Amino acid sequence: MPLNLKPNFAEPGKRYFRAYTPGDDFYEALIETHRDLSDEQSALVNAKLVLLLSNHIGDLSVLREAMQIARQDV
Amino acid sequence: MLSTYQYPKYDYVQPPEQKSGERKRHPVVVVGAGPVGLAAAIDLAQSGVPVVVLDDDDTVSVGSRGVCYAKRALEILDRIGAGDACVAKGVSWNVGRTFFREEEVYNFNLLPQPDHKRPGMVNLQQYYLEEFEVRRAQQLPKLDLRFRNKVVSVTSTAEGATLQVETPDGAYTIEADWLVVADGARSGIRKMMNLEIEGKVFTDRFLIADVVMKAEFPAERWFWFDPPFHPGHSVLLHRQADNVWRIDFQLGWQADPEEEKKPEKVIPRIKAMLGDEREFELEWVSVYTFQCRRMNDFRHGRLLFVGDVAHQVSPFGARGANSGIQDADNLGWKLKLVLDGLAPERLLDSYSEERIFAADENLLNSTRSTDFITPKSKASLTFRNAVLTLARDHAFARTLVNSGRLSVPCFLTKSRLNTPDTDAFAGDMIPGAPMDDAPLQEDGQDCWLLDRVGNRFMALVYVESAAAVDAAMTQAASTLAAAPIPVEVVLLAPTAGPPPAGLRVLEDVAGRFAERYDARPGTVYLLRPDQHVAGRWRAFDTARIEAALARATCNAQ
Numbered sequence: 189m190p191l192n193l194k195p196n197f198a199e200p201g202k203r204y205f206r207a208y209t210p211g212d213d214f215y216e217a218l219i220e221t222h223r224d225l226s227d228e229q230s231a232l233v234n235a236k237l238v239l240l241l242s243n244h245i246g247d248l249s250v251l252r253e254a255m256q257i258a259r260q261d262v
Numbered sequence: 263m264l265s266t267y268q269y270p271k272y273d274y275v276q277p278p279e280q281k282s283g284e285r286k287r288h289p290v291v292v293v294g295a296g297p298v299g300l301a302a303a304i305d306l307a308q309s310g311v312p313v314v315v316l317d318d319d320d321t322v323s324v325g326s327r328g329v330c331y332a333k334r335a336l337e338i339l340d341r342i343g344a345g346d347a348c349v350a351k352g353v354s355w356n357v358g359r360t361f362f363r364e365e366e367v368y369n370f371n372l373l374p375q376p377d378h379k380r381p382g383m384v385n386l387q388q389y390y391l392e393e394f395e396v397r398r399a400q401q402l403p404k405l406d407l408r409f410r411n412k413v414v415s416v417t418s419t420a421e422g423a424t425l426q427v428e429t430p431d432g433a434y435t436i437e438a439d440w441l442v443v444a445d446g447a448r449s450g451i452r453k454m455m456n457l458e459i460e461g462k463v464f465t466d467r468f469l470i471a472d473v474v475m476k477a478e479f480p481a482e483r484w485f486w487f488d489p490p491f492h493p494g495h496s497v498l499l500h501r502q503a504d505n506v507w508r509i510d511f512q513l514g515w516q517a518d519p520e521e522e523k524k525p526e527k528v529i530p531r532i533k534a535m536l537g538d539e540r541e542f543e544l545e546w547v548s549v550y551t552f553q554c555r556r557m558n559d560f561r562h563g564r565l566l567f568v569g570d571v572a573h574q575v576s577p578f579g580a581r582g583a584n585s586g587i588q589d590a591d592n593l594g595w596k597l598k599l600v601l602d603g604l605a606p607e608r609l610l611d612s613y614s615e616e617r618i619f620a621a622d623e624n625l626l627n628s629t630r631s632t633d634f635i636t637p638k639s640k641a642s643l644t645f646r647n648a649v650l651t652l653a654r655d656h657a658f659a660r661t662l663v664n665s666g667r668l669s670v671p672c673f674l675t676k677s678r679l680n681t682p683d684t685d686a687f688a689g690d691m692i693p694g695a696p697m698d699d700a701p702l703q704e705d706g707q708d709c710w711l712l713d714r715v716g717n718r719f720m721a722l723v724y725v726e727s728a729a730a731v732d733a734a735m736t737q738a739a740s741t742l743a744a745a746p747i748p749v750e751v752v753l754l755a756p757t758a759g760p761p762p763a764g765l766r767v768l769e770d771v772a773g774r775f776a777e778r779y780d781a782r783p784g785t786v787y788l789l790r791p792d793q794h795v796a797g798r799w800r801a802f803d804t805a806r807i808e809a810a811l812a813r814a815t816c817n818a819q
């Protein structure tokens with residue numbers, strides 16, 4: 189399966205009336221994860237997040253595609 | 263002084279009880295003639311409740327303040343007789359564009375589907391909105407609007423409230439069975455009553471400039487993150503009536519508000535944005551900060567809090583006046599039923615519950631927008647800019663771009679006034695939903711669904727054809743219409759045909775009702791006076807309608 193670049197956030201059992209709500213729920217949780225951390229601590233948290241999620245995805249072809257997009261224009 | 267707008271000056275008339283020295287008790291007194299207090303007073307007065315409105319000033323909002331009035335607020339303004347004036351004067355729009363540095367990264371359409379009477383949004387200076395509401399208020403014989411009447415003290419009791427009021431002729435006392443408090447964010451009454459309002463203050467400042475200019479930019483909302491003409495901060499542009507444009511510059515917390523308001527500071531900022539050649543004139547400038555907070559309860563005995571006094575949000579999302587007008591919409595019919603002795607006072611607790619549920623949604627959305635627009639940490643800024651960078655090419659990132667989630671009504675899914683579904687339905691028109699509009703015809707004339715419902719309980723019955731309605735249903739309709747709290751039964755059919763005696767038929771000419779409400783022959787919707795769904799079924803059953811009505815009015819055992 190290629191990397192999914194379409195909106196894909198949702199929480200099972202939750203009903204949404206506005207298309208932006210699941211993405212906003214995710215984004216808030218993400219920023220909250222970094223609350224009160226120093227820049228260095230935040231960088232470490234982000235690294236751990238990438239590792240955890242990468243393992244969950246597992247498929248290296250998908251991960252390579254994501255890595256390549258992430259590196260563009262940096 | 264504004265060059266495009268002349269502030270009306272409303273006459274002060276000495277209040278009758280001050281003249282006579284007699285103390286008078288009124289069923290309802292509203293404090294504050296802002297957009298929300300006026301909406302509440304108009305709604306009550308047009309439903310037959312005598313209302314006195316007290317306002318300390320004798321004109322409308324100074325400075326344009328609110329700009330964007332959303333579809334739902336316009337529908338409520340339609341119901342209270344002020345919608346057409348706002349839409350005619352205002353600038354209707356649906357599309358918003360978001361830019362990051364020099365490029366457009368995302369755009370949205372508030373109303374992607376046609377066949378709604380009102381647009382997603384109308385931009386209009388707040389003084390016009392208030393002027394149109396005052397005009398409507400002054401047409402209503404039951405509405406006694408008193409300018410230059412400043413409330414200086416309030417004593418509340420189990421049966422009502424006693425107010426001390428100051429006018430140019432001195433002080434007088436007025437009594438009310440119910441007090442609707444709409445005296446705004448800086449409420450004196452909230453303070454006098456020692457009621458708390460809790461939440462968070464944002465440490466950021468914004469400059470707003472209303473400028474008069476001729477420009478061909480389309481009627482759209484434009485929002486910039488980190489533009490070259492105002493690096494590191496955000497900028498928002500809106501078109502209002504009379505060629506007045508609202509520009510909103512984020513300044514940061516360090517900015518000195520007095521310094522920033524000076525024309526010699528403001529004009530170069532605008533020139534940097536518009537380019538040097540464009541001619542414009544400064545109309546109004548102010549620097550603001552904001553808070554996101556609400557009261558713990560919108561009802562305290564006989565005091566009912568509506569609008570900014572009860573809740574304040576950040577302006578990103580235009581949820582201030584829009585949600586306040588929805589407070590008024592929710593309160594009016596409930597207060598009338600209680601005053602008429604047709605519902606217990608408990609019904610007014612549901613006002614507080616439902617509007618707190620909505621306020622929390624508004625606070626959540628406006629806080630999230632603020633956090634995206636003004637990131638509080640380096641990590642948060644990095645994520646924000648990563649989203650904006652990815653948004654140009656990837657759809658998933660576009661949905662994360664948050665330059666303000668604009669005011670939409672709340673689905674009151676948790677309300678105890680709802681009768682939960684027992685039959686299967688698709689779509690969003692669940693119990694507690696604010697109704698979707700649809701184009702219809704009645705007696706061969708085009709009309710809109712939302713102009714045909716509201717101000718009373720109604721049961722919409724979808725039928726194959728009006729001719730198919732039997733005598734039992736006609737009988738049931740007259741029983742429901744004759745009840746102490748009447749329910750008007752109205753038929754909806756794909757094609758009208760001759761209506762049975764005494765029943766109205768709305769024709770679903772475009773099929774939008776069937777589509778938006780997942781209606782099939784037999785489907786029944788029970789609707790509240792504020793155009794929300796109370797319950798729905800797949801077959802008409804008088805007993806179920808009566809039970810749902812009792813529940814929606816707190817009359818159920």
Ligand SMILES: Cc1cc2nc3c(=O)[nH]c(=O)nc-3n(C[C@H](O)[C@H](O)[C@H](O)COP(=O)(O)OP(=O)(O)OC[C@H]3O[C@@H](n4cnc5c(N)ncnc54)[C@H](O)[C@@H]3O)c2cc1C
Binds near residue numbers: 331586
């Ligand atoms: C920069 C800015 C942009 C905004 N943009 C938007 C927007 O786009 N869309 C939107 O929906 N909202 C917007 N808002 C919010 C909007 O202006 C408020 O939500 C709205 O004015 C609240 O209405 P209100 O009737 O509750 O209170 P107010 O408008 O504050 O009215 C309160 C009234 O009570 C009167 N009063 C106060 N004390 C007394 C007293 N003791 N006795 C008698 N009378 C009294 C006052 O004179 C006033 O007339 C914006 C606000 C700002 C500052």
